[in-house]
Amino acid sequence: MNRVPFAFFALALPVALILVPEELSAQGVVSGNAFNPSISLILDGKYSYYSDDPDDLVLPGFLADEEIGPPEEGLSLGESELVMSANIDDQFYGFFTAALEDEDGDTEIELEEAWIQTLALPYGLGIKAGKFYSDIGYHNVKHPHTWDFVDAPLAYSVFLGGNYGDTGAQLRWVAPTTQFIELGGEVLRGDSFPANGAANDGAGAFTLFARTGGDIGVSQSWRFGLSLLSADAEERDSGEGDVTFDGDSDLYMVDFVWKWAENGNSKLRNLVVAAEYMHREEDGDVAIEDSGDAEYDGDQDGLYAQAVYQFRPKWRVGVRYDYLTSSNDVDGFAEPTLLDDGDDPYRFSTMLDFSHSEFSRLRLQASYLDTGATDDTQIFMQYIMSLGAHGAHKF
Amino acid sequence: MKSPVSVLALAAWLLSAPALADLKVFACEPEWAALAGELGGARVEAVAAVTGAQDVHYIQARPSLIARVRNADLVVCTGADLEVAWLPLLLRQANNPRVQPGQTGFLAAADFVTLLEIPVAVDRAGGDIHPFGNPHIQTDPRNILPVAVELSARLGAIDPDGAAEYARLLEDFRVRWQQALERWQARAAALAGMEVVVHHNSWIYMNAWLGLDQLGSLEAKPGVPPSAGHLAALLAQIGSHNPRAIVRAAYQSARPSEWLSGRAGIPALVLPHTVGAVEGADDLFAVYEVMLDRLEGVAP
Numbered sequence: 054m055n056r057v058p059f060a061f062f063a064l065a066l067p068v069a070l071i072l073v074p075e076e077l078s079a080q081g082v083v084s085g086n087a088f089n090p091s092i093s094l095i096l097d098g099k100y101s102y103y104s105d106d107p108d109d110l111v112l113p114g115f116l117a118d119e120e121i122g123p124p125e126e127g128l129s130l131g132e133s134e135l136v137m138s139a140n141i142d143d144q145f146y147g148f149f150t151a152a153l154e155d156e157d158g159d160t161e162i163e164l165e166e167a168w169i170q171t172l173a174l175p176y177g178l179g180i181k182a183g184k185f186y187s188d189i190g191y192h193n194v195k196h197p198h199t200w201d202f203v204d205a206p207l208a209y210s211v212f213l214g215g216n217y218g219d220t221g222a223q224l225r226w227v228a229p230t231t232q233f234i235e236l237g238g239e240v241l242r243g244d245s246f247p248a249n250g251a252a253n254d255g256a257g258a259f260t261l262f263a264r265t266g267g268d269i270g271v272s273q274s275w276r277f278g279l280s281l282l283s284a285d286a287e288e289r290d291s292g293e294g295d296v297t298f299d300g301d302s303d304l305y306m307v308d309f310v311w312k313w314a315e316n317g318n319s320k321l322r323n324l325v326v327a328a329e330y331m332h333r334e335e336d337g338d339v340a341i342e343d344s345g346d347a348e349y350d351g352d353q354d355g356l357y358a359q360a361v362y363q364f365r366p367k368w369r370v371g372v373r374y375d376y377l378t379s380s381n382d383v384d385g386f387a388e389p390t391l392l393d394d395g396d397d398p399y400r401f402s403t404m405l406d407f408s409h410s411e412f413s414r415l416r417l418q419a420s421y422l423d424t425g426a427t428d429d430t431q432i433f434m435q436y437i438m439s440l441g442a443h444g445a446h447k448f
Numbered sequence: 449m450k451s452p453v454s455v456l457a458l459a460a461w462l463l464s465a466p467a468l469a470d471l472k473v474f475a476c477e478p479e480w481a482a483l484a485g486e487l488g489g490a491r492v493e494a495v496a497a498v499t500g501a502q503d504v505h506y507i508q509a510r511p512s513l514i515a516r517v518r519n520a521d522l523v524v525c526t527g528a529d530l531e532v533a534w535l536p537l538l539l540r541q542a543n544n545p546r547v548q549p550g551q552t553g554f555l556a557a558a559d560f561v562t563l564l565e566i567p568v569a570v571d572r573a574g575g576d577i578h579p580f581g582n583p584h585i586q587t588d589p590r591n592i593l594p595v596a597v598e599l600s601a602r603l604g605a606i607d608p609d610g611a612a613e614y615a616r617l618l619e620d621f622r623v624r625w626q627q628a629l630e631r632w633q634a635r636a637a638a639l640a641g642m643e644v645v646v647h648h649n650s651w652i653y654m655n656a657w658l659g660l661d662q663l664g665s666l667e668a669k670p671g672v673p674p675s676a677g678h679l680a681a682l683l684a685q686i687g688s689h690n691p692r693a694i695v696r697a698a699y700q701s702a703r704p705s706e707w708l709s710g711r712a713g714i715p716a717l718v719l720p721h722t723v724g725a726v727e728g729a730d731d732l733f734a735v736y737e738v739m740l741d742r743l744e745g746v747a748p
Contacts, residue, residue, distance in 0.1 A: 140549075143548065143550050143551075146540060170540065172540070172545065172548050173545035173548065174543065174545065175545060177518055177542075177543045177544070178543060179540075179543040225543065226543070227514065227515070227518045227541070227542060227543045227544075228515075228518075229518060229519055230515065230519075231515060231519070232515060233511035233512060233514055233515035234515075235514075264511075265511070266510070266511025266512070267511055267512045267515075268510065268512045271499060271501075274508075274510045274511065274512065275511075276511050312508070312510075316499065316501040316502065316699075317499060317501070317502045318501055318502045318503055318506075318699045319502075319503075319506050319507075319508070320503040320505070320506040320699070321699075321701055366673040366701070367673055409672065410572075410575070410576065410669075410671060410672050411533075411576065411671065412572060412576075440572075443529075443532050443533060443576075445509065445532070445533050445534055445535075445536055445537035446508075446533075446537075447509060447537065447541075448508050448509050448510050448511060
C-alpha cells in the first residue's frame, strides 16, 4: 500500500480546488480550465457501536489481510475520496482516485486507482494499464461510497482485504454478439493481498474473468460471471497471531446480480439482488512466531447474498447474509486459533438508507456477527456525500 | 503461468463476425430512434436504450446496452449531459471505436439546436441542474429538423452506398415535417398564454413553442423528489392564478400531481415527452398531435 504523509495532500487539495471552474460563463468565453478533468470528492463519516471490542475480532480458520478490521469504534471518518477523470485524447481515457484516511490520529493517503484505458482499439478489445481495482467478481470494482452496506461482504474482507487492487495491465474483449459476452484477463504486480512481495519478477498475480448478461422483458436485467485470481505470496503477513505465509493462493469466484424495476423505471421503485460465492485454495508454508514453521494446505469457502429494495424514491432497505467455512491442514503441530477450522463464521446485516438527492445519503445499519468463538452485535450510522462531477456507476 | 493474452487474442480473431448488411443505430432516447427510422428506412435498424416509461436520467449501463453499443455503427443521443450518469460508462465499456465522441458514429442532438436555461452559476444547492443548459429539447418539434439534417448526413457518411436513398428520405421527411409544423402552429395560437404547473422542469421547450406560462414545478429543485412542504407552498402560490393543468411525463410518480390536483381543482395531465410514452404517441408526428390534443382538452 502506497502511503505518503499528510503534507502531500495539503499541497494537492488547493491545486484541486483551483482546478474547479468557479462558474461557467453565460457568454461562452472559453478559458484555460474548460478542459479540466471531472473532479469529485466523496465525504464519508460514521458512528459504530460493537457489543464486543472490535480490536479483538478474529475469524478462526482464515489467513486474512491485516486490514480486515471493521470501522473504528465510536465516531470515525471513513475514506475521503478525491476522484479525477477525463478523456486524455481520442485514444485514451485516464482515471485517478486517492483516499485520505484518519488512522490513530494521523492522516494517511492511499493511492487507490491511477490508470489509463484505450478508447479506439478494434475488434472489441480494450486495454487498461496502471493501478486499478481488478475486474474479478461483482463487488470488487466498487468503491466504498457505492457500497450498499457500511462494510464489505465478509468474504471480500477475508479473501481480498476488502477488495483486490494492484498495479498491472488488463485486456478485455466484448463479443460482437447480441447477447452480452465479455472476457478478460489481467497480469498484476502481486503487491496487494492475497498476493505479496511482487513475486515472479514483479508479475506475481494474474486473473481471468468471463461474464454474460441481458434483459428479461423490460423490467428485469441480470449478469452472471466467473473469475479466477491466482497469486504468489512471498512473506505475506496475516493480521493477528503473527503468521507469515509463502506459497500459492488461488481464488475461484462466481457472481450473480439481478435487478428489477417496474417498466425499467428505477427512479420510483427497484430491487437489486446480488450473490457471490468464492473458493480459495492456499498451498505453501506458514511461519508462526514463537511456534515455528509448518506446511499449510488451506481450503476455504465464503459467500454472501443480499437484497436491496428502494421502496420510495428516497428510501432503500436492505438485508445481507454472509457465511464462511474452512478446512485447513497444518502439518507438524496444531495452531490453536488462527488456522482452526472448527467454526463457520456467519453474519446477518440489515440497513435502511435515505437519499435526499443523488449526491447525499444517510444510512442506519445493524449487524449480528457470530465467529464461532464470539458473537457481536454491531450498529452503524453513516453519511456519504459526493461533491462535484456526476460519476457514472457500473451495473 | 499460462498466457491469457494470447488466448484472448485468438478468441477475438475467431469470433469477430463480419458486419451485417443493416446499419445499426443505437439511440439513447426513443425520439432519435424514431427519427433514424424515418431517415434510414429499410437500410437502418434503430433501437432505443430508454423507453417512454423510463426516466432517462436514471438508466444503468446494463449488459444488454453494452452489447448493443458494441455492435452499433452510429450512436445518437440528446447530449448536453442528459445521459451523463450512464452513457460515458457505456461507451467506455463497449470497446467500440466507431461510436466514441468526436467520431462520425457519435451524434449529440443538443449540439445542433439552441439550448435554453444555460445557468450562469452552477451550484448543486440548485438541484441536479445541467450546466450546458436544459437538455429536454425534443418537446419542441421545431428542434427536430436541424437534428434530422445532421443525422441524415451521418447515415450517408457511414453507409455511402445508401447516400442517395438517405437524401431522398430526408427530403420526404422535411416536406412532411414542415407541413405538420404549420398545422400545429395554427393550433398553438389558441393555447398561447395558458398557465401550467409542471412536475420536473423538462417542458420549457414546449412552453417556448406554444407560449405556455409555467407557474412552478412540483420538484423544489430539479431531481429532488416533491416534498409535502413544497407542494403546500406551491398550492398557496397558485392562489390568484389560473393554471389549467399539472403536467408530468409518463415515468413520473402520479401521487404529487394528484395530491395538488385534488386540492387546487386543476386536472393532472400526462403529456407525451417522446415516442411511446402515452397511448397513441406511436411515431414522431403523433407525439406532438397527442400533446396538442391533450392540452386543448384542458384549455379555456
